[in-house]
Structures are given as structure tokens and as C-alpha cells.
Amino acid sequence: MAVTTSCNSSTIQPYIPSAINPWDEARVRHAYRRIGYDASKAMVTAALAMSPNDFIDQLVDEAFNEPNWPTPVWADYTNHDYDNLGLDFEEETQNNHHELRLEVINKMQNNGLKGRLILFWSNHFVTELESYFASNLLYEYYHTLERHALGNFREFVYDIGRTSAMLVYLNGFENTNNSPNENYARELYELFTLGVDNGYTQQDIVETSKALTGFNHRVNWTYPINYDSSTFDNSVKTIFNREGNWGYDEVIAILFEEKSPLIAQFICRKLYTYFISPEPNEVVISAMADSFGADFNIANVLKLLFKSEHFFDEKSLGTKIKSPFDLTMSYLKVTGFTMQPDYLDAFVWYNNMMGQYLFNPVDVAGWQGDKDWINSSTITIRWQIFEWIIWHTLNEFTEELRTFAIESSGDSNDPYIITKSIIDRFVPLELFTPTDYQIATDIFKHNIPQNYYDDGSWNLQWDTVPNQVVLLLFHIIKMPEFQLI
Template structure:
């Protein structure tokens, strides 16, 4: 039965510095890329090993900060009439943009890891607002703010058309106030459930958020209508005045900074480190968040460069999401697939089948992840999908299996047990506890090569049989429980 490890990581936030007993090695680099990004090719791993870990992490964060958002599609700001004039169903545009999201995640590292993370924080569901243009504009905000200022992020997100439709801000008027967004702003987006706000704060906040109801054309921009704004005084967190949307954001961050910092840093910790929270570490990260005026990047630098992040107890404590189990593996492999395979579309469809439809979490609280990702049905579907992807890669180019085998092992070794274990370890978060699965993997890796060729040291990865041996080992590897962990 698959279980996650309970985190008992007590390492500090001091910067990790490699030692002989705690080296900067392939395992740590893979850990870094599987958490900060979506895996790493052998070439990326080797490049990282040639750098100081702290400098390398700075370069990854700087890269994410400087990365331009994905360019707008031609339809990125169309209204409903523009879509109606085309033969395609709007659903097709939304599907294609989800495929673009897969491409972004596969191509990029931290920026699009965070784009996925924030899409599960500032949740919307694309089938609610339906407009492909609203989807693109929402996605663009996620990318723009992914490592930026959280206060600005929260402010801009609440006025996005996707969010105004999804949480009923568009329906919130002075004569018919709607509490939906005010409640979720506090409960899910900024403070946490029952953490520093009252029902009266929600009621008064809803009044302050009125007026964002003007839309000249269907699926066009939503703007402010002063005639639908409640201009009477409201009292929010003890502050009284004729508050509007921007005042709500200002008052929230002025009056509840500690709660915001602890809530957001706790969520980042559980996503990037462990489902089991270390409150001491979270409190230190929260202080960094406050000291930097709610800038996200300094918190990530402190966390990712730390001994805590690289501690052995941080490895193998997350169950891979459907995105991770598909994209990470193929990024790690660096494989080429046939052009007609439509990789982005296949991965998107796989995510949907496995319970993680992109830009459409299960509800406003988002995917809860970890053990929710796997049951008796989805585990076999994972095996089937990944196995099929491997088979397509095999049919396309058998030789690439030899290439990856050499890249992640001692390519000149004729020790079949060593090579088998090195290949397995490269695609696992850490070494297996039991020797049984290593032994099973070894027997599968030997394939039909006569034993005497292993015993006399004749065999190596240059043999004609090697690609099939690596293929068979990888097909076995994806079925062991530990493969589902990162």
C-alpha cells in the first residue's frame, strides 16, 4: 500500500552548503527540479552539478522573475461576437490554451510551477465563465504575479473578469449584495478559515466590493459602475469609512499582515516541502514575507536554498499530482516522441482523466492533493498511461533508451546490478528502503541476456540488447509504489 512519509524534518533555514557527508549530487538536483519545476533532463542535471547550489537556485529564481508571460493568442481579448463569428466552439479555444499551459510547464521551471500553484489558490473554473479570453487574461495574471507582490496579486485577481464571474462579484450591487467573493477572499485567498475575520466583516466587505458590474459586450471587460456601488459607510476590521474595493485590499493588508503572511507561507511550505507543516519554519518564512512587504521571491529564495529544503526527510513525502507523474517523468527522460503524438494534448487529457483538469479545480477550495490523487482506479490508470507513453517513445526511437541509460548511470560499467540500481534511483525521489524491488528490477533489466555475460564482465550498455533492457526496467519502475512519490 502506498503511504507518504510523515515529515519530521527539523533542519534549519540556514543556507545549504555541500559537504562530503551531505554532497550536492544528482539526487539533490533532481529533488530541486521536481519541486521547483517539472523535472530536468540529464544535461540540466549535469549543468546544475557544476554550479554552487545557492548560485544555481538564484539563477532559477532570477530566470523565473525575468521570463516574459506567454504571448497572447489572437483571441486573447475577443468578445462573444468575435467567437460567434468563427466556426470553432469556444470550448476548443479553452482546450487549446490548456494545451499551451502544458507546453509552458514542460518548457519552463519555477514560473510555471508557481502558475499551477496559484491556479489552485486563486481558484476559478473555466466552465463557469466560459469565455476563452477571460481564461487567457486570468492565466496571464497568474504568470505576471507568480513571484511578485502578493498584495498587488490579490488586488488584480479580484478584478479579473474570470474571478468576478466565478465568485459572483459581477452580480454584487448595492441593492443586492453578494457575499461570495468577500468570504472567499478571507477564508481561502488571504487569511484562512475563521482566522481573524467575522461574519460582519464579510457582510461589510461585500458592500465595499459592489459596483463592478458594467460590461458593454458579453465577454467584454467588466468595469466599475458608480450607480451600483454602495456609498454608505462600512466597518471592516474595526475601520469605518466609505470603503471601496481598493480600500478593502489596503485595510486587509494593514490590519491582518501576520495572518496573511502565516497563511500564505504555510501553503507554500505544504506545497514545496511537506504536507506536514513545520510551524517554526513557517513562522520564519512569514517574517521574511513581512520584512519584504509581501514580495514572494525573497521567501522562495530563503526556502529553496535552505538545509531544510535539501534535508533527506524532505524527499519522498509528496504523492505526485497527475501533472507531476506525467510531465516530470518525460522531462527527466528527455525523450523524443513522434510528431503525431500531440504530447501537450495527451498530457492535458491525462490530467483530466486522473482528476486534475487544468484551470478547473474541483471546487473553490482547490485540489487538496497528496492522498486524494490516488485510489484503486487512478493508480492503474497512471500505470497504463505512463506505460503507453513509454511504448510510443520506444516505437519512435529505441536508441534513446540506451542514451538515457548511459546518461543516468556509470555508462562504462559492466556491473549490471550497479547500472540497474543507478537507473532506478535516478527516477525515484530517494533510495528504496527494501532490497526486494531492486532485485526485481535487476532481473527484469537482465532481460534475456545469458547470465554468463554478466558474470564474466562482457556485458555493458553498448550491447545491442541495452535499449530493450532499459525500456523493460522503466516499464517495471513506473509500477512500484515509490515511483508515485516526490
Template sequence: MEYFINCNTSTLAPYNAPLDQTRASHLYRRLGFSASVDTINQAVGQNAGTLVDALVDEALNMAPLPAPTWADWTNADYPADEDAARQLRNQQFAQFRLDYANGMLNNNLRDRLSFFWSNHLVTEYDVYDCNSFLYYYINCLQRNAIGNFRTFVSEIGLTSAMLYYLDGVYNNGNNPNENYARELYELFTLGEGNGYTEQDIIETAKALSGYVERGEEGCTQVTFNPERHNTDAKTILGQTGNWGYDDVINILFQERPNEIAEFICRKLYEFFVHPDSKDDAGNAQIIISGMATTFVSNNFELAPVLRQLFKSEHFFDDEAIGVIIKSPFDFYFNTLKEIGFTYTDTTVDEMVNYSRLLSQELFDPVDVAGWQRDRTWINTNFIIGRWLTIESMLEAFYQADNEQFRTLGLAITGNIGLTSSNPDEVSRPIIDFFLPKGLLDQGEYDKAYTIFRSDVDDVYYEGGNQESWTLATWQQAPFQVYLLLQYLARQPEFQLK
């Protein structure tokens, strides 16, 4: 896989040209898990700013997943029999995982962001192993995904999932545990070694102490015990006082606003625009600085920053398209959205399980630093796993209803598919729809054309009857589209978004 250097020199000035198909697809692949042919076609010709505002407003107004009946269950609410209790927990978890995965497919920017934040403000379900803790953690991610980052940081640190994951539940006043204090600065807000000292971590841990009440039934939400809080004077980021949890958040955002803004805007840039934010060939640093200024001036509200970025010439520049390697979830969910075939919850579960096999397990990032993304998604085993699983997925759709492949081809090609007797002319728009920038060169297109023609070559060139073939009428046309998609799924360009 070629390593893309970030040569994007465009600015944060608004992108004013009507969206073409390439840029409409780019927008939906980055702000969600792609979109159907109809949705992309509707976006073509629209103003980018108008469409971005609609997607951001949708995310802002979207309610979180409703609370399941077990949201506040403790161990006492489960059967006394351990096997029965574990079976019930597993059923609850599986249903919630499915509900969230369907949200990722359908909720565009809101759950694209909530999933992003789960890889930034990380917890691992395997560590705390409690469904009620998982629900409230995801609820926090969804409510704050495009809200106020300061509020977000404050709330996430008091979720039971985070308190268990980073040992806050063991942070007693006279014996502070420094784990969360360290990650609060190093991974969540400032970046490693940026604007804080080891002494700041020690003092912050004392201020965060006291959230240690865990109940007697297990899976009980953690609460604060003032008797277990350190009441000594503490000096944090230059400020001295008898600080507690809220004081830490206030001091952090008051004393280090620019450092926080730079760190978070860089993470957003690398996720949504280009994984390389420090290459001198482009002006990524200028873009990130502009985003950071917007972030601070809007009191750490995320929506203004994202509106600015997503509407920009920089975001829609050719150098920003097709330069991010799809994560496993991108790989499967983007394909599922783009083919637009009828699918079931079983299909979604399969995609979730396939992603786990490729090292992206929902609710379980690899460690506190999260998945490192991009090139880590591709190695010999993973790429073969992508090929085999996507082929299995497409084969299942073909066996269920092969005519949906013709329908897909016609939706993409429009009048060309209805009237053209040239398979090469018909296959070109299908290729370009699924690949962010098409194939590398004409030689690669010719290889793909050969795959698409392979089932009609014997008759297409025999006896001068070329005009008898069309995508709309040829009996084996669905199989041609199927073969082409199988071929494309193995191409390097298909792994990119």
C-alpha cells in the same frame, strides 16, 4: 502508500554543501517539473544558493504568454453560426491550453508557481466559459506568480474570470453578494475563521460592489459602475469609512499582515517542502514563522521568501526528499522531462488529457478550495490509471525509436554504462535517477535487477561470457532499459517527489 510524518528538524540556515544528484533532482522536481539528465548533471557540485538565485531570477524576468489574437474578443467577434462559433472557441482554447502546458514543462519556477496559484486563487473555466477571460486570468497569474502578493490579490479579484466565478458581477450596492468577500478571507488570504467575522464579510461585500457592467455582447470584460456601488459607511476589520475595492485590500493588509503571512507561507511550505506542516516531530512551525517574518518585512514580496526557503538546510534535508505524492501533472511531466526523449505537441496534449482522467483538469480545479493534493491523488482507480497510461507513453517512445532508451541509460550511467559487464551495476544508477530516494531495501533492488536482466539472463550466465554484455553494445540493451522503466513506473517510490 506510507504516510510520511514530518520529522524535519533542520533550519532556515543556508545549505552550503555542493549539490549531489539526489538534491539537484529534488530542487528541479520541486521548483519545476523536473529536468533532463544533462541539466541535473550540470547542477551536481554547484552551490545551492547560486542555483536557486538563478532559477528565481529567471522566474522574475520571464514574460507572460503573449496575448493571442482573440484576447479581447467578445461574442460579436465569433461567427454567427453557433456550431462554427463553438468550434472556433474550442480550437482557441485547445491551442492556449497547449501553450500553457508547454510553459509548465519549460519555464521552471515561474509556471510551477502560476500553476500553484491557480489552485489557490481558484477559478474554473467551466463556470465562466470565455477564452478572453481565461487569457487575462492566466496573464495575471504569470505576471504576479513571484511578485508582490498584495498586488496579486488586488489584481486577481478584478479579473473577469474571478468576478464571474465568485459572483462579483452580481454584487450590486443595494443587494450585496457575499461570495467573493468570504473567499477573499477564508481561502485567499487569512484562512477559515482566522481574524475576521461574519459581519466583516457582510461589510466587505458592500465595499466590493459595483463591478457589474458586463456589456451586451457576452465575453465582455467586466467594468465598474459607480451607480451600483454601495456608498454607505462600512466597518471592516475595525476600520470605518465609505470604503471601496482598493480600501478593502489596503485595510486587509494593514490590519492583518501577520495572519496573511502565516497563512500564505504555510501554503507555500506544504506545497514545496512537506504536506504536513503541523506535526510536532519536526520544526515546520519555526520555519513557517521565519518565512512569515521575511514576507512581512519585505512588504509581501514573494521572491525573498522563496529564496530563503529554497536555499535552506530545511529544504534540502533528507526528511524533505521524496515525501510529496506527485500530482498527475507531476507524474507525466516529470517523466517526460527526465527521460529527455523528443516529443511533440501531441505528446503534451496526451499528458494533459491523461491528467484530466486522473482528476486534475487544467484550468478546472475541483472547486473553490482547489485540489487537495497529496493522498487524494492515489486510490485504486487512479493508481491503475497511472500505470496503464505511463506504460502506453513509454511504449510509444520505444516504438518510435528504441535506441533512445540506450542513450538515456548511457547518459545516466556514464562510464559505468560504457564499460561495465554487470547489468546490476548498470541498472542501479538508472533506478536511483528516477526515484527520489531509491527503492526501499536491497530486496526491492534485487527485484528491479531481475527485471533489467530478464532479457539477457539466458546468455549472460551461460558459458562464462559475462563480459560480452555492456549497455553500450548489447543489441537488446534498449529493451532492457525500457523494461526497467515500465517496472519502476509501477513502484510506490515512483509516485513520490
């Protein structure tokens, strides 16, 4: 498959604001859209008072220091615990899974980078909840993502491979000395660390699968999987030309000792295409990999990327198509509307309807993102869901819609200024032509006679304003630019 190269030629060197590339609202919003899920007006104002360097440090450090989710009471419950408590296993399990999904949504809203990285890593170290359907296994998997999201990648790889969710999903539980299964060994190299056909052979997979045996003991499907030495393959294995009676620990050690440059390149390419553009810049990726390969510190390589002139270059703005979570979470963040828990629940299902069901990616390779999110069917689903959301907004946040318009425009009474200020909060780049803004302005003005605008008697205190904002929002969600990040 042909790969298009990025047209952004800026380097990994630190971003220094200039007349050509200023530290302005557009770049602050760009940073918040990519690093988190957009920002309120107050957040943008506060960021503009900081240097770009300090701003990025603050965002990454806050995510790194974000407390983990308090351990839920059901974190280690098996089916027998539910039975002993007189609870229905399936009903409680569904409730627990929903509770955890809401926790991720709250994290996306309260600390965008931590929530974004949990989603990113769940789409890298993929499992599918439907394959194991046990709350305790999901919690162990989630907690591993949460603990390592900005930590050491080597430790991340080690810990994720021993989670029961991963052992079930990639058949590690079925891999024994008498009946080897190569699936986890293959995905460890192909999807998690090296990339397809990059630095390993089929024989390396065969030998590695032998070293990964032994994780085969549990009571039933709701119990954690433990190591059983009787099912471990005690033969001598040769992995990356190194010979010994290797086990799980040695596999991870040898992998990082022998293949660190390839691992660093593979992961940095994935971080780049997720946070910057689907079109890779090999020079920037190599510079990231040089840094990352030295210590595999995720937070440090993200700071390097986010502080770069490459990240803040105008050619980095609007280069990606929003995922379902980008759409819904950024809408909540930009508007500042606080949804009640019962309606926030609906956002879990909205994202599912748009193709992104948390903890259930489409397959072992995860969601590919960008252009895969949009086709003739999914775009109409996106429009329909946002029409529902906007109608709910009008019913529940009538006065907040007025406040949103006042805050966006500085309480202007010029319909063009109001319209443009609202649009610019939802899109990464200015609209293609001034005419596009004028069309939107006419929609916002609705059927109010023009003379009320001409003589200045119309203002944002009019009773019609919430409905006018809603009409504009209906128009915005169908703009091509609204789908970009």
C-alpha cells in the same frame, strides 16, 4: 482535524554542504523535482558545479525574468468577433483553451518554477473555466497569474479580484447595492488571504461585500466586466473596526494594513506544504512569514525557503505524493524525449484522466493534493496511462531509450549498475532494500542467458536494449517510490 508536525527539525538558516548533508546528485534532483519538474543529466551535472546558493538564485531569477506568453490574437475576442470572422465560437474557444494549456505545459518543461507557480496560484486563486467558458476571460486570468507568480502578493490579490473570470466564478458580478452577494468577500478572506475563521467575523464579510459592489456591467458573457457606479453601495461600512465609505481599493488596503502578519503566515504555510511537506514545521513557517510580511515579495520568500538547510535536509526528500503534472512532466524531463505536438496534446488529457484538469480544479478550495491523489482507482489509472506512454516511447524513441541507458549508467555493461542508475533518476530516495534493486535488475536482464552478462559480451549496443529498458520502466512505474517527490 489533527495536524501532524514535520519530523524535519532543520532550520531556515542557509544550507551549507557537509559530510552528513552533502551537495550531491540526490539533493540537486530533489531541488529540481520540487522547484521545477525534475532535470536532465546535463542539468544535474551543471548544478553540481555551482554553489547551492548560486544555483537557487539562478532558478528563481530565471523564472522571474521569464518572458510572458505573447498575447494571442484571440486575447480580446468576444462572441461577436468570432461571428464577424465567420468562425464557430464553441470550436474556436475549445481550440484556444487547448492552446493555452499547451503553453503552460511548455512552460513547465522550459522553466519549471514559473510553470509550477502558475499551476500553484491557479489552485489558490481558483476559478473554474466551465463557469465562464470564454477565451478572453481565461487569457486575462492566466496573464494575471503569469505576471504576478513571483511578484508582489498584495498587488496579486488586488489584480486577481478584478479579473472577469473571478468576478463570474465567485459571484462578484451579481453583487450589487440592491442585491448583495457575500461569496467573493468570504473567499477573499477564507481562501485567498487569511484562512478559515482566522482574523475576520461574519460582519466583516457582510460589510466587505458591500464595498465590493459595482463590478456589474458587461454586454454579454463573453465581454469583460466593468465597474458601474450606479450599482455600488455608497453606505458607510465598518471593516476590521475601520469605518468609511469603502470600495474595492480600500478593502485591499485595509486588509493588508490590518492583517499582514496573518496573511503572511497563511500564505507561507501554503507555500511550505506545497514545496516541502504536508506536515508543517511551525518554526520554519514563522520565519518565512516574518520575511514575507515585510514586503510580500514572493520571489524573495521562495529564495529564503529554497536556500535553507530545512529544504535540503534528507527528511525533506520523498515526503510528498506526486500530482498528475509531477508524474507526466518529470517523465518528459528525465528521459529528455521530445514529444511531437500532436502527442504532447495527449498529456493534457492524461493529466485530466488522473484528476488534474488545468484551469478546472475540483472546487473553490482547489486540489488538496498529496494523499488525495492516490486511491485504489486512481493508482491503476496512473499505471495504465504510463503503460500507454511507455509503449509510445518504444515506438517513437527506440534509439533514444538506448541513449538514455548509456547516459544514466556511464555506458556500463553491468546490468545492476544500469538498472540502479535508471531507477535513481525516477525516485527521490533509494529503494527500501538492496533486494528491490536486484529484482529490478532481473527484470531488466529479461531472458538473455546469464553467461552473456558473466563474460561481459552483453553491452548497451545490443539490439535487445530498448526493449529491456522498456521492461524496466514498466516495473518502475509500479514502485511505490515512483509516486513520491
